[in-house]
Amino acid sequence: MTQVPFGAFVAGARARGTLVVQPRMGFSDPHRMREGLARTRGADAVTVGTLTLDSYTRVRDLAAARQALADGVPLNGYPICTHPPDTSRAVLAGIHDASFPVQVRHGSPQPEHIVSALLSLGLDATEGGPVSYCLPYSRTPLRDAVASWRTACEMLAGHTGDGRVPHLESFGGCMLGQLCPPAVLVAVSVLEGVFFARHGLHSVSLSYAQQTSWQQDLEAVAALRLLAGELLGQIDWHVVLYAYMGVYPLSRDGALALLEAAARLSVASGASRLIVKTAAEAHRIPTVADNVEALETAARAATAAPAPAPGPPDADSEVYEEARTLVHTVLELHDDVGTALLTAFRRGLLDIPYCLHPDNAGRARSFIDRDGRLRWADTGALPLAEAAVSTARKVTSADLLTALSRVQRAYDSGGTP
Template sequence: MIDFNTHVLEQFDLHGPVLQPRMGFSEPGLMQSGLDATAASRANTVCTITLDAFTRVNNLEAAQRAIDSASMLNGYPIVNHPAAKTRAMLDQIHARYHLPVQIRHGSPDPLHIFERMVEIGSATTEGGPISYCLPYSRTPLREAFGHWEKACQVLCAGVEHSHIESFAGCMMGQMCDPVILVALNILEGLFLRAHGIKTLSFSYAQGTSPVQDRAAVTALQQLASEYFAPGSYHFVGYVFMGFFPRTLGGFCRITGDALGMIRSTGVQRVIIKTPVESRRIPRIEENIAALEYASYCLHTKGVLPDVPFDAQEHARILDASRRLIEGTLARDADLSEAILSAFDSGFLSIPYCLHPDNKRGAGTVLTANNYYQGFEGERVENAFSFLAALRQNIRTYDGVM
């Protein structure tokens, strides 16, 4: 079994950032083709199996009906397909290319997924009790913590190199002050480590300013070094997760800004998007083209922008994130209770997140220099200005006035 974290760190040292698609197909033959194409591409890659929406919410009956009727799902139903078939898929990628495969899902209760991962010998996944509960479900936060505790114990007991990527840096996709994203990465990472997960990765999704993104990622890197042992983690950057540009030029420009920030901060792994993100699920060849385009940008001089470092914004994010982390940890000796208490009191709050356990005591606006800036009290001054802020990157990168 390949140690995912070690693989990423070693490949980064040899070849620069490791590139990864968000790829998932319901039919095993197509999924195998996607894995093979990713592994055989000219980019420095790791592979992905993204699961379908029915599997994420443990509606296995609906997933089976789709399989039986040959209906296309938006991902791979890993629990319904025979374990031997999926294991053979992974074994082929390991043997032929010596590449790991990450299982990506989105479940607030991933026990059924982690049990199947153990069965097929897969050690690498993503999420957490905060980042895969609050944005995506109505599951009570306390229940999600209990689900994730059991699931982590199953995974770390069943595989040798358990690895989970906190999704906290991608909360809500956009309109989050980086302060809360940085703090939640560390808190969720501490939870995962406390429940036996061997290595971690910390995520950050591109915002509306590469300058602010560089400041935020640098703060995240500094805080991670204070709470986690060297070599036990790495960082992953996401091309923008919100309303995505619709033009090919917009895709190229937003990807270039994301990769410029990746290069300037030394982030080791990158989740790449495609030009068709705003319209449909990309085909295999579109994923591979995006990976190879990103590889070209990273390895060709003069293509990517130089991203300045804003020391003042870095200090703001670092100090405010540290206050949230330390203030949360001081609430209770039990880490889960401390985090639950922080959300219950509103000390931790996700802007515009409608989950019942999120007190919605904070909001975000865009400043004149395109930074996300948080404020206390959820207020939207004007619905039109709020929607305009959500569409900021479409205007910026597609050239829409």
């Protein structure tokens, strides 16, 4: 099968001034999954396809996945390790080709079984990372996730030939979805990108999730692009933006307006790909039709958005300075990036606010200021200047609940945060 590598496909669209849009879609029924891929491909947008996997596969409980399929119980994603390979090949046949790459998305801290399955099907694009697929989603020890992701990277990197360039996307810019100051999101995404590159990958993407301040988000993506340019050398890389991952608007108009804002942010910031969310997000699992609507809505908004400012991103921002400090502090701990990450979390030099994983220090705290920017309430042991804590304050449970619903309330009332 002739393929265009995932990264090259996105780069080609970017060169034409087009944003690539992508759903987060996964169904356990092969016929429905094939329909989802076909309609994503046929949407009025430049798209890539997604196989989002089920929770049993994510935690390697393949016996439970097999039992669910045998009992006719729908799963919350596609069980790539459980359906016979011929079934999965039939799902992809005539859809996955040079004009339509497909990425496997999963959430597993130990993904070797998933990488083996996707490679056997002729796929070579996936996502995750040793930190970003461990701390938010599991209680897997971070050292085990780092070891597994070393192996997974090497499995992907070794699967070349016939023009194949395997691609791996860091989920680091999406830690907990919200309430994590952008400097940490940028730092984790960049560090995972360096981890991937040093374990043999030549095509990566770095993620960032839309947050609560347009200006701060622009600064964050600029910082991500600058640090990637400084640290990833000559390998192929691009930035992928995620539509807001926190509490989503309840109203249809509010949900679509938030998605359109994400598309405009993608264009303005120079991101190359957007992971969409649907108008049904707050109410139920989105249908294929919901996803197609979201893809086309985002594509229209991106087409109408003003072009980004010419020239390189601006390095003069608080987000860039904080992220750069975090990244270089970690890289100076050890020549092996995985070992450096373990040391950084053990010392609290990386610390994800409100993350309850046992390997996370849990001392850092954040809040949303009146101007919508995410700021530090307490930096814990993070190697940041005292000035980073703009307002010494205690964050209460009431503060958290208010912050978590800020975006939802703003868009449901017809405004913005």
